[in-house]
Amino acid sequence: MVIKKDIIIIGTGFSGMGMAMKLRDSGRQDFVVLEKAQDVGGTWRDNTYPGCECDIPSHMYSFSYELNTGWSKSFSGQPEIWAYMRKVADEQGLRPFINFGVEVKGASWDEDRRVWTVRTASGEDYEARVVVAGVGGLHIPNIPEIDGAETFAGPRFHSASWDHSVDLKGKKVVVIGTGASAIQFIPIIAQETEHLTVFQRTPPWVLPKKDKPTPEWRKKAFATIPGAQRAYRNALYWSLEVRAIAFNGHLDVLPFAEKIVTKYLAKAIPDPELRAKLTPDYRLGCKRVLQSNTYYPTFLRDDVDLSTDGVREIVSDGVIDGNGVKHEADVIIYGTGFHTIDAFDYLDIKGKSGVDLAAQFRETGVETYMGIMVNGFPNLAFMLGPNTALGHNSVVFMIEQQTKFIIRMLDEMDRRGAVAVEPTKEAQIEFNIEIQRLVEKGIWTQGGCTSWYLDSHGKNRTIWPKFTFQYWWETRKVNAPDFAWEHAA
Template identity: 40%
Template sequence: MTALTPAVPEVPLAPNARTLAVTIVGAGFGGIGMAVRLAQAGIDDITVLERADRVGGVWAANSYPGAACDIPASLYSFSFAPKADWTRRYPPQEEIQAYLHDTAERFGVLPRIRFGTEVRSAQFDEAAARWVLDLADGGTHECDVLITACGQLSRPAIPAIPGREEFAGVAFHSATWRHDHDLTGRRVAVVGTGASAIQFLPHVAEQAAHTTLFQLDAPHVIPKPDRPYPPWLRTAFRRVPGLLRLNRAATYVQYEMRAVAFTKWTGLMRLIDGQARRHLRRQVGDPALREAVAPQGEPGCKRILLSNDYYPALTRPSVEVVRTPISRVLPDGLRTDDGVVHPVDTIIWGTGFAATDFLTPMTVTGPGGRDLREAWADGAEAYLGIAVAGFPNLFLLYGPNTNLGHNSIVYMLESQIRYVVQAVRRVAARPAALSVRPEVQRRFNEWVQDRITATVWDRGCTSWYRTASGRNTTNWPDFTFAYRARTRRFDEADYELTPVAR
């Protein structure tokens, strides 16, 4: 196995291992990968609960025009399920969603998924040492081990601007795109300039009669080195042994090198700043517009964006950039702090997600009635981003401080999945309620927060990486291979084990 393909235990469980009911919440990359690897490790009783009607998670929900990945396909895919026929280097949303569906079907996960099933709450039954889940349809579901794979970008965030409910037109978030609403001839407000907005704005501008972009902080936008994969290359990926794996490894190294600038020598981010400004100069000729959308703040403090068509869209005569904050939503438009009313009939919120509100709105209650939200009152934290002290047999995928600014989250997920598989097998072999020791979690998170102060994300900007108090609870402050090393082996010494009688 290479560093890009973490080995997982595939030896059948011992004959005396008990039957273990494992429930996974979410059928995106994390949930599908977790189910595949658990089944390969000999765990048979696996249920995946998915609130949507299809697999894909964020890639099923975000179907707005222009939705695509900003990590190359060779790396934004499972190491155990390589795909030789991606159509482009950076695949579009529908292709990624189809890949996840095909993977779930190929590895026998689809029959284990209960679609249209939303979890409202999870409570640990101390007497039975089981998790009891309350479902939105009024039903309940029980399991021995609960694994959440809800992601950090699953709950749309819309700013609490006065008057929102008074708007007489059509308003929606990019994650709940209204495909039935024809934008042709409309006066459209696009609020926000994050990763989603810069992808859908060019498509909106092509259709709408007038588009008003409301921007607070101009992002750093660099060229997207995207290209279609020609048929001969896809044939080579399929037929030449090792070529696809070599391409994945080379892409990993290329992206991992960027961690130096994000987490070690942040002065190197000046190179990104220069690249973004050159990109802007090449694509925007009007000095006034160029000044209005010039990148602000430390590059990388907020997410760096990739696009080849965002700036050209802003140069259209029908597109206006407004930098004054919105003070109120009116029935027929938006009023800004300077008193100007901008008439619109459609509002598209490109305002991102509540990334720091992990597991919300699901309520999680541990032994003794301990509420996870109260435990996270000062900001979410977990050991390795996976386990939370006081909540036994609960494991998180893509949990606190496991997001990245430079590489593929799928790589991080596979590291977490390997670790959780080992923990689950331990519970199956000798029944116990596993709860990470508080001091282990505390030491780990003290290290994380100390390391973050040296990263580019701690440079004074306001971003979705941080809580309202300014604490970064989302990003991993080191190399991804360092995280894989930390999660390579499940160590019982890090956990309190309470035997469970069966």
């Protein structure tokens, strides 16, 4: 059996839900959202590790057209964000459009019929004129290949697949990795474990987190005074937006922020040897900037060790470091992040002439038009695609601009009577030349580090290297000459 729809959306994170709402608001009802899980939420449903919370202020990390007056604090935790997303899905009536428990395995373009066939794990096919992939870049855990891992006798899991059945109380635990998730859960589990060993490859820049409970008077003001919350959100937007100045080529601004962190670290870690281990040797912003008030103090505990000697192998009862020293472990937790740039390797998408998207990206680089569409793959749109992630503001802002652009594209197709559309090769090349010219000036390239922002060729295929209001400007309309429009014969 083949289920036919005009538009298929994949995923129910902020991207998929945002797209569904805008489709419905535009009067388009013939669409379905395919979700592999049994509820909405994407990464905020799946990541349930202790201490999981957002590093963008709550009032910005939410839909601009679905404001929440009741955020409990400046930076909300996973349960509160997930509750917000479920509430939006309910109040906006999105659930009837969602097919839960449907895992997408791949998609292929039929040039003769000009439709996409989407294959699922159950073997059931879907067909649609347009496919919007809202799968995001933080959903495939990156578990490093370490010799002997399979011989480990105890539980072993990634932070994104936290095993809540494992009781860490009184256990010897090894954490491998010190990324964004790890700095959140390490201070919490350190209070339970008998001994905690953290393996750090590269120290992150960790800013103090200005996280405060939201006073009741503010919640009441947002709920009762017209425009109050909107004004607060706008102020937050611009306070975050100015950070792009430092990251996007104006590196002379960074020493001020770096000084704040080094002072914070010096105050938190009196021991010079330990402080040296925790001090980055690259510029702030080169890797993702993290925020925590509890991460550094955790290493002052007698029952917590920081290892910077690398991981040689895993044995049945522990981890062997690069110097051959064994660190005993009952449990191993990977805090090693996600596949981001190479996430497309896990998508089986075939476009015109059967061209495989992952193979094309490996050969030519991960290049798109506006991070949304790809030459050779008609009627396919990505949400938060290459070079549209942010290091300074809320990606929900970018998602909203992309949903509006896709609606404008659909309207333009209708106006022209086009059955298929894709960016021209020339327009795509021009876009990427400009993006790479800008990212090469930015901190991600000039900062002296290797990060998940970069692909195997050292090119930044992740970050939007401008202000977000520039993305709004550049996607505010469909520039028709940048596209090849195909009409019915």
